[in-house]
Amino acid sequence: MSIxxxxxxxxxxxxVLAILAExxxxxxxxxxxxxxxxxxxLEWTDGMLYPVLHRLERSALVEARWAKAExxxxxxxxxxxxxxxxxxxxxxxxxxxxxxxxxxxxx
Amino acid sequence: xxxxxxxxxxxDSLERQIEAWRxxxxxxxxxxxxxxxxxxxxxxxxxxxxxxxxLSEDEAFLVAVKRLGAIDxxxxxxxxxxxxxxxxxxxxxxxxxxGAGPASAxxxxxxxxxxxxxxxxxxxxxxxxxxxxxxxxxxxxxFYARNLSFFAFPFIAAYFAWERPLPLRGRLALVxxxxxxxxxxxxxxxxxxxxxxxxxxxxxxxxxxPIALWIGVGFAYAGGxxxxxxxxxxxxxxxxxxxxxxxxxxxxxGVLMALSVGIFEAIGIKMEPYLQNWIVPCGAxxxxxxxxxxxxxxxxxxxxxxxVLTRIFAPLFALLLIAFIVTMATTGRAIDVKREVLILFxxxxxxVFGLLLYSASARDPIAPPGLMDxxxxxxxxxxxxxxxxxxxxxxxxxxxxxxxxxxxxxxGENIVLLVNLGGSAVLxxxxxxxxxxxxxxxxxxxxxxxxxxxxxxxxxxxxxxVVGFA
Numbered sequence: 176m177s178i179x180x181x182x183x184x185x186x187x188x189x190x191v192l193a194i195l196a197e198x199x200x201x202x203x204x205x206x207x208x209x210x211x212x213x214x215x216x217l218e219w220t221d222g223m224l225y226p227v228l229h230r231l232e233r234s235a236l237v238e239a240r241w242a243k244a245e246x247x248x249x250x251x252x253x254x255x256x257x258x259x260x261x262x263x264x265x266x267x268x269x270x271x272x273x274x275x276x277x278x279x280x281x282x
Numbered sequence: 283x284x285x286x287x288x289x290x291x292x293x294d295s296l297e298r299q300i301e302a303w304r305x306x307x308x309x310x311x312x313x314x315x316x317x318x319x320x321x322x323x324x325x326x327x328x329x330x331x332x333x334x335x336x337l338s339e340d341e342a343f344l345v346a347v348k349r350l351g352a353i354d355x356x357x358x359x360x361x362x363x364x365x366x367x368x369x370x371x372x373x374x375x376x377x378x379x380x381g382a383g384p385a386s387a388x389x390x391x392x393x394x395x396x397x398x399x400x401x402x403x404x405x406x407x408x409x410x411x412x413x414x415x416x417x418x419x420x421x422x423x424x425f426y427a428r429n430l431s432f433f434a435f436p437f438i439a440a441y442f443a444w445e446r447p448l449p450l451r452g453r454l455a456l457v458x459x460x461x462x463x464x465x466x467x468x469x470x471x472x473x474x475x476x477x478x479x480x481x482x483x484x485x486x487x488x489x490x491x492p493i494a495l496w497i498g499v500g501f502a503y504a505g506g507x508x509x510x511x512x513x514x515x516x517x518x519x520x521x522x523x524x525x526x527x528x529x530x531x532x533x534x535x536g537v538l539m540a541l542s543v544g545i546f547e548a549i550g551i552k553m554e555p556y557l558q559n560w561i562v563p564c565g566a567x568x569x570x571x572x573x574x575x576x577x578x579x580x581x582x583x584x585x586x587x588x589x590v591l592t593r594i595f596a597p598l599f600a601l602l603l604i605a606f607i608v609t610m611a612t613t614g615r616a617i618d619v620k621r622e623v624l625i626l627f628x629x630x631x632x633x634v635f636g637l638l639l640y641s642a643s644a645r646d647p648i649a650p651p652g653l654m655d656x657x658x659x660x661x662x663x664x665x666x667x668x669x670x671x672x673x674x675x676x677x678x679x680x681x682x683x684x685x686x687x688x689x690x691x692x693x694g695e696n697i698v699l700l701v702n703l704g705g706s707a708v709l710x711x712x713x714x715x716x717x718x719x720x721x722x723x724x725x726x727x728x729x730x731x732x733x734x735x736x737x738x739x740x741x742x743x744x745x746x747x748v749v750g751f752a
Contacts, residue, residue, distance in 0.1 A: 202320060203327040221328070222351035225320060226363035241316075244323070246330075251320045 178217055187219075187227045188236075189266035195237055195255040196263055201244075202228065202251070228253060236262050296339045300325065303347060310357035312364050325350060389579070396441055396575030403437040403571050404564035417558070420478040426563075428467045428484070431492040434570040436460050439502040441574060446505030459498045466743055467491060472751050482688045483746040490691075493738035496521070497731065514728040519643045520577055522588030522636075527573040535565055589644030596637045597657050603664035610671070617675040624692040627672040631699035634665040638706055639727055647720040655714055662707045669700055687749045691741050698737050702730050 194200060194208050205228075206221055231237045236259035244250040255263070300322065307318050325346050332342035350356065415422045439460075443453050473481040480488075503520060504513035539557055546553040609615070617623065641658055673696065680689060705726050712718030 201323075203324045220351040220355070221324060221349045222321065222356040223359055225317065225324075226359045229317075229360075230363055246326070248323055248326065249319060250323050251316070 183217065183219065186217075186270075187224075188231065189263065189270055190217075191224070191227060191231065192236065192255060192259055192263040192266065195253055196260065199252050199254045201253065205253075231259070234258075296329075296343060299343050303353075306353055307357070310360065312357055312361035317360065321350065321356075392445060392575065392579070395444060396571060399437045399441050400568040400571035403433055403567040406437075407433040407563045407567050408560070411559075417563070424472075424474070424480060424484070427480070427488050428472075428491070429464070431495050432460065432464050434567045435492070435495050435499050437567070437571045438574045439499045441571060442499070442502040442505070445578075446502070448502050448506050452501065452506035456498055456502060460495070463491065463495060463743070470746050470751060472746065481752055482686060483749060483751055486687060486691050487742045487746055490738040490742035494735050494742055497735035500731070514731055515643055515724055518639060518727070518731070519586065519588070520574075522640050522643070523577045523586055524570075524573055526587045526591075527577055528570060531569045531573055532566075535569065586644065588640045592637045592640040592644070593654070596641060596654075596661050599634065599637060600657055600661040600664060603661070603668055607664060607667055617672055619675050619679050623672065624676055624689065624696065627669055628692055628695045628699070631665060631669055631696065631703065634661060635699055635702060638662060638703070642720075642724055642727060645720065647724065649720075651714045651716070655710065659707065659710045659714060662703050662710060666700070666703055666707060669696065669703075673700075687745060687752060691745065694737065694741070698733065702727075702733070 190209060191205060194205050194212075197208075200208070202221075202224055206219060206224055209217055209219060228237065228239075232239050232253070235256055237253045237255055239251050239253050241249050241251055303325070304318055304322055307313055307321065308315075313321075328346035328349060329339075329342045332345055333339065337345065351359075410416075410422070410425065415425050417423055417426060436456075439456055442448065443456065448456070467487060470487075472484040472487070474484070475481070500514070500517040500521075501508060503517050507513055539561060543553045543557065610617075638658060638661070641654065645654075680693065706723065709718055709723045709726055713720050713723060
């Protein structure tokens with residue numbers, strides 16, 4: 176089963192914010208976590224994550240900083256902000272409403 | 283075994299592949315150095331992970347690149363998210379995070395030096411006021427009129443002498459040049475009418491001295507390496523951009539001052555005297571230094587404006603000149619010779635010269651002849667025809683009027699420019715027929731900088747002596 180592209184895009188904000196709410200992270204690790212959580216069902220093209228992260232950064236939902244990774248390379252780490260947590264709570268309510276509504280019909 | 287393999291050419295080839303991938307990525311304006319660094323970090327981590335799963339380096343690279351997405355799709359996505367980046371922006375220090383080039387290190391220092399020199403110029407222009415020389419008095423106005431270039435050019439030259447840097451001998455030569463010129467124009471006993479109006483030679487010196495001194499600035503700009511390099515063409519480009527920047531800053535300054543006069547008047551305070559005595563002169567010289575620095579700082583960031591303007595106006599001027607020639611031919615009207623006519627045609631040649639110069643400065647010298655080159659040739663050709671017609675009409679009358687310094691200067695200017703455009707026309711025609719390399723045309727213009735400077739110096743400094751400061 177492959178998930179519709181629009182649906183992937185629509186869920187990206189909630190998913191990225193939720194993963195960052197677990198703790199600070201960076202692009203590659205976020206994608207790995209998405210794969211883990213969805214059991215490989217939710218397939219993103221890796222590169223498309225970054226414009227999403229940059230959009231969130233610009234809306235001040237996450238903040239970024241550069242730090243040295245264990246590999247010795249510079250890596251960009253993202254952290255969720257308070258505004259990001261508010262947004263996440265809001266997204267969560269919305270997705271739960273959609274889920275509940277569909278669940279009622281299909282149950 | 284494995285350990286040795288990592289350091290063999292295979293590892294180099296991976297680095298080379300990543301290098302090529304990064305270079306390809308960076309071609310898009312929407313992807314900054316930092317974005318590329320972030321994506322590269324991702325790519326390397328992915329490759330490392332795939333290698334652990336047993337893939338070879340080449341395989342790992344291919345899979346990782348594929349997973350990251352096609353570069354075209356990636357850059358499109360970035361461009362959609364960062365559409366503002368397509369409008370290239372001037373980055374001030376601090377805008378760029380880690381991963382920014384090492385160039386930004388000297389950036390803030392250059393800015394500080396430029397701002398301090400601008401400040402020094404602003405202070406310098408007010409120093410004569412300490413000795414009672416102000417703009418209001420006739421004496422003061424005459425003083426500032428002949429010395430204006432000395433309050434701006436040495437500071438611009440000083441900036442480049444520091445930034446390039448210019449060798450000591452070059453610096454001494456510049457100091458000598460500016461000092462000699464300053465001493466000469468201030469020592470010359472220029473004639474003034476009884477009412478205190480300046481004579482012809484004074485006005486001629488006032489106009490031509492800045493042109494001659496500007497070449498001194500160019501010498502500093504080139505870091506003393508005038509000859510053999512392309513620095514002279516760069517200086518021509520720099521001059522065009524500086525002019526445009528200066529005009530824009532002046533417009534902004536005009537708005538600022540009009541508003542400040544207005545709002546202070548609303549509370550019953552007159553700002554005009556303060557503006558005229560302080561803001562206008564200090565701002566004018568300071569802005570010249572700041573604009574010089576800005577033009578150099580943004581060089582590769584923003585499209586150069588002077589060539590864009592020439593693209594728009596070269597065809598329009600060519601059309602105007604053709605229309606003029608056709609009208610003259612069909613109506614049989616001749617040029618009405620008045621006193622200002624010669625100056626008018628001088629200005630026409632200056633404009634055509636500028637259009638030619640700036641389109642040549644922006645042209646790729648290797649590209650084959652195209653439509654724009656035909657337009658340039660038409661422009662130069664028609665300008666030559668119109669100017670010869672004008673000279674023909676004026677010629678006989680000049681002897682009748684007699685030779686005043688003004689007329690000699692105006693006629694000389696016309697001939698100097700006529701020779702330049704004539705040479706350009708010949709070279710352009712040769713280039714379009716494929717017989718002459720375009721660089722020959724650039725060389726001709728570069729050489730002509732000397733001619734123009736020499737001519738300006740002669741008019742500014744030698745003329746007054748010859749005609750007795752009339």
